[in-house]
Amino acid sequence: MTDVTDHAGTGVPHLGYCPDCEYLSDQPAPEDGAGPGHARVSAALVATVVFLTAIAPLATDMYVPAFPRVARDLGAGATQVQLTLTTFFVGMALGQLVGGPVSDQRGRRVPLVAAVVVMSLASVACALAPSIGVMMAARLVQGFAGGWAMVIGRAVIIDLATGAQLVRVLNVIAAVGGLAPIVGPLLGAVILQLSHWRVSFWVVAGLGVVMAVAVLVAVPETLPPDQRHGGGLRTFARAGREVLRNRRYVGYLVVAGSAMGALFAYVATSAFVLQSMNGLSPIAYSVDFAANAGGMTVAALVAARLAGRVPTRPVILVGQVAALLAGVAMLVGAIWFDTPLLLAMVCFFVLMTAQGLIGPNGGALAAAEVPEHPGTGSALLGFVQWVAAGTIAPLAGLGGEDTAVPMAVIMVLGAAASMIGLLVLARPSAENAH
Template sequence: MQVNWSTGGGQLTTTATTAPVHNNTARYVLILGGLSAFAPLSIDMYLPALPAMTTDLHSNPSTLQLTLAGFIVGLAIGQLVLGPLSDALGRRRPLLAGLAVYAVASALCAFAPTAELLVAARVLQAMGAAAGIVVARATVRDLYSGVAMTRFFSMLMLVNGLAPILAPALGGQILTLTSWRGVFLVLTGFGVLLLAVCALALPEPLPPEARRPARLVPTLRTYRGLLADRRFLGYALASGLLFGAIFAYIAGSPFALQEVYGLSPQQYSVVFGVNSLGLVLLGQLNGRIVGRLAGERTLLRTGLLLATAGGAGVVVTAAAGAPMLGVLVPLFVVISSIGMVMPNASSLALAEHGHHAGAASALLGVLQFVVGGLAAPLVGLAGGGSAVPMGAVMAAFAVAALVAFATLTRSGPAAEKTA
């Protein structure tokens, strides 16, 4: 059944042949949340196995951390291509093609004989995953506007937060039954399942009259215009630089917490899940108070300040040789802050770009994951044997995110009502 959608003041309407979308909010949260969960699932599920993979593939931690960086590169390339394509072809066709690529690439990861081939397969896997990420965010912009969009992004944090909670724990349990290769076989199954669900249950949210031709020069011009928009760039950099802090944690915490503080893979999974629970809770709190007690900019600023304080706390406690709990508390603060930063930054960045939401979503995602990907190897280059390098990179990226927000978004009509 063909569905035509329109938006108005954050309210969803459809043709008379369908039920209103707001009656199916839970279904859309689950499907779009599942699509945007590709990154945390694909990254976090195999984290507990990184030390074992180093031995199994006769490699070293720096090379294995390239599986994270390679994934980020693939996400960047995939989003830049698939975002404008989804503006031209509609959201469904690029999405379904990307999900098929993801499933095949995940199987290739499972059978990779060397670390180098695993890195290559991860790049391909990420290019498929990019379709889910960019289409999910663009679809939210197709359907919602204003505070309603921010609240829906906050609801997505419930699913996005559950993914990193469940992924390392699931990965740790899979490792008790099989090797790291089994983790990638599970990801293959996830890709196949979501491909079937989207093919059957996700209608096209972008009507033909709202689509834009996919031509190279206009697409490049669109990207140039987005980069020239100071407010868009400020919100995108704020979220992207904070992603740098998060990826420093993702890359460094398996080694810092398991090798420095002696956690087992299963114990590490529990700690990772507790941190992600903070992300979920703060995201849901954000959705409840935005537009009521505070506006998007105020909440975004608050989240960035929490991340900065938490990153500094990791450095201080780790350098002082504090017990593990002293490091875990500020880590919890940093990871929780993402639940407040991401919904507000995404909503504010996309607010004025509904007519090319796919391209704007792509560039927003690229800035997040590319900047975030730079942080992963920095942790390894800084050396091991302590949580200080991880904390220093996290703190530096959090401070940079706060500076980008403060300098690039402080004025203009997009500044929201509650400053």
């Protein structure tokens, strides 16, 4: 997810795009001190932005293994617990939409510090929540502040880097940030073994304090007053309307958004399927969750290696077919075979691995369709993905803790919708067909 600013007229060279191929890194890195405010992309700055990017998956994945216990302790059903994911994801989506334009007007540093402080306070509220309703509200605020911090953190990097340097830095952030979904559930399971599920939110609050200090120490103001603009949300809305008139962009929006929905049907429901229905311990579940996240990370790295060597659309299609087959197998197992453990684990692994082929590539091709509005296109993509995640989470749990049928249906529909987006809405025009 990148900044919603399109950098029009700022004199900053755009990153090049190659439709249906890859991002180009053919522009030279800026000289030291050439960026706004004469700041540099230091190792400490990159580490801080990685930290900001990782907080959302940590805040979610540390908490997922505890879903059955949260339901019991707060007297809530499976769908109500999953609604705490919905409110978090909706907050993330709104925070990313709003945070970028506000930082374009007010600068980066102060709004970023404010977002991290609010996220820490919301995490404390989650830790102390007496009811599921309070938990939902606190998670909404936590997600909003987290999304706000993420989009500004990425904007800081885009302010300072261009061309090859920007590509390298963003790849480092994505690679290191991809470890969060692996570490999060393992850390959450250890917390459950040694203490109470509420401790995971105290940990996130503590990380927020550390993050605020890191921002104050390592993140300079990268958008000087003379480069700020007053367009804000109005300018963003105007660019958004233009972007959404692009049929192929909308197709790739459907590709990535539908795949995200299928993925979060798994995230929201897998703890009940594997623990409540099949008896896995929190530790065993978290190891399986981490292995699946590892499969997704490896698939994304493979896709990155294939970029420029293999056309991107077939790579996406391979992932979609794999996800669809996993969903169909899961549905058959849920309806006729009471969701056996081995089948569920294999289907979840295939689904997660397929997401590594679909999501990043779909987002890249979406951006390639709107090179004149890269920030707006990326903001809308992130918004759609997080709204899809938040909408799907409670729907996947409609059957309660004893059935995987709703989740499997969503896996199938999500994969099918993603394929429609690729093959119908985003089909190449006659002159660009490969």
